[in-house]
């Protein structure tokens with residue numbers, strides 16, 4: 001292994017007054033969990049914040065039917081429970097899905113997790129879902145299986161799920177009160193009838209809670225997703241968070257409602273707005289006191305392939321897969337070698353002093369204010385993306401004591417080349433609006449024009465930390481700002497507002 | 500009499516496994532009901548099963564050619580609101 005470059009090691013962890021594990025810095029969000037659960041989620045890109053830089057997951061769309069209607073979903077498109085609305089994916093039959101998964105696993109060894117999330121509800125399509133799982137457990141035992149559900153049909157399928165040794169289940173729970181539920185779910189299909197309104201919502205809630213309890217009893221990991229709908233369930237989600245934690249869910253992930261009229265959803269047409277970035281983070285913070293929150297979920301598409309946030313689906317369309325000849329035994333050997341290398345790398349990172357904290361310990365005056373920074377990265381935990389190629393930014397908050405991951409913010413591609421460049425002006429403005437509240441953007445490179453506009457908006461572009469680890473770079477920039485005396489006052493933009 | 504699936508069907512498979520008479524079959528461009536087999540669920544269920552789970556308003560018609568789930572009945576979106584939104588999007 002390479003010699004690690006540790007800044008001022010003598011003042012390391014002790015000086016900062018807390019081991020990174022106990023104060024909940026990003027790298028160690030899972031540290032409070034029992035060892036066996038930690039092991040389970042260690043290389044799961046959807047659960048471990050650390051792993052999602054290194055490992056990949058994929059979803060296959062084998063489950064088209066749904067048994068409920070959500071107001072944020074338009075059934076003419078994919079489910080927006082786990083995917084963005086408006087993107088129709090290729091629905092596969094189980095045999096096709098198995099072939100696709102094995103092709104991707106052989107080609108992208110970092111792919112460790114296969115999920116079935118839609119486009120409908122996996123448990124409303126039990127034959128298709130379980131046939132896929134059955135074949136995969138047999139043919140590709142090195143792939144973890146997970147499933148997302150609205151929970152309505154969960155209790156009746158728990159036994160079957162356990163048989164296939166599926167250890168991750170994601171439940172979307174938006175409420176525990178039927179009054180609130182009636183404003184989210186117009187109907188559910190239950191006991192051969194369509195049940196509308198409050199009555200339907202009550203059935204759904206009961207089934208979700210029962211299913212959650214049954215899974216936890218059997219030692220299955222349960223993550224809960226909630227969609228934050230301002231004015232409908234925003235305050236209520238704090239109660240949801242408390243209840244699902246008490247029942248044993250190990251992660252709670254609050255996602256923003258995405259509602260546009262063009263999606264044709266109830267919320268989109270009726271003008272229900274989604275939460276602002278601030279509202280989302282505030283709610284995540286409020287729930288974080290109660291349980292481990294997951295902030296790195298990117299609401300990936302149900303058929304996305306690749307590292308989270310990156311989509312390589314076009315390389316694996318069914319006609320291309322039919323042409324591939326896969327030797328999965330050989331692929332498994334290669335996969336194991338690569339997984340071991342990544343795990344070793346993560347282990348090293350784990351055991352060395354947190355360099356971000358080491359850097360921060362150099363700040364003498366501790367009354368510096370926290371700063372938000374936006375990072376352009378395509379994975380690996382390093383700053384390695386051109387500003388113009390970023391489809392999302394990772395937002396980190398640096399303070400005198402900690403560097404912490406806050407959220408993802410998606411943006412439209414600014415530099416997509418060709419004739420779309422006429423729109424660059426407005427797209428760039430939109431990106432800048434998306435980054436509001438951030439004072440620094442860290443990226444591998446950035447063009448002259450966006451540089452100027454960012455500066456004008458009070459956001460300092462910075463390409464000096466290309467290829468460095470995110471947390472260390474954020475800490476270094478924060479230290480520079482502290483040394484330059486930039487952190488004693490309020491941010492410039494805020495000053496202007498109050499002046 | 501028999502029910503009928505029309506072109507607004509999105510091929511979601513929800514109805515097919517529910518039919519007590521195996522009257523529904525996958526077809527191109529959309530699912531179909533065999534009108535000789537469809538019993539309107541008489542004797543099996545109080546409600547026609549396909550029309551009780553179908554998420555798409557207007558996709559399933561009754562024997563008189565009327566939509567069993569008319570506009571607004573499933574999504575809760577008032578039809579005039581939908582029309583306004585569509586007109587607004589088109590005008591952009």
Ligand code: SF4
Pocket residue numbers: 501502517518519520521522523532536537538539540547548549550
């Ligand atoms: S009405 Fe009943 S019998 Fe007829 S197609 Fe629908 S589910 Fe089948």
Ligand code: SF4
Pocket residue numbers: 504507508509510511512513514515530549552553554555558559
């Ligand atoms: S439930 Fe409706 S949309 Fe789905 S396949 Fe049947 S008719 Fe088509």
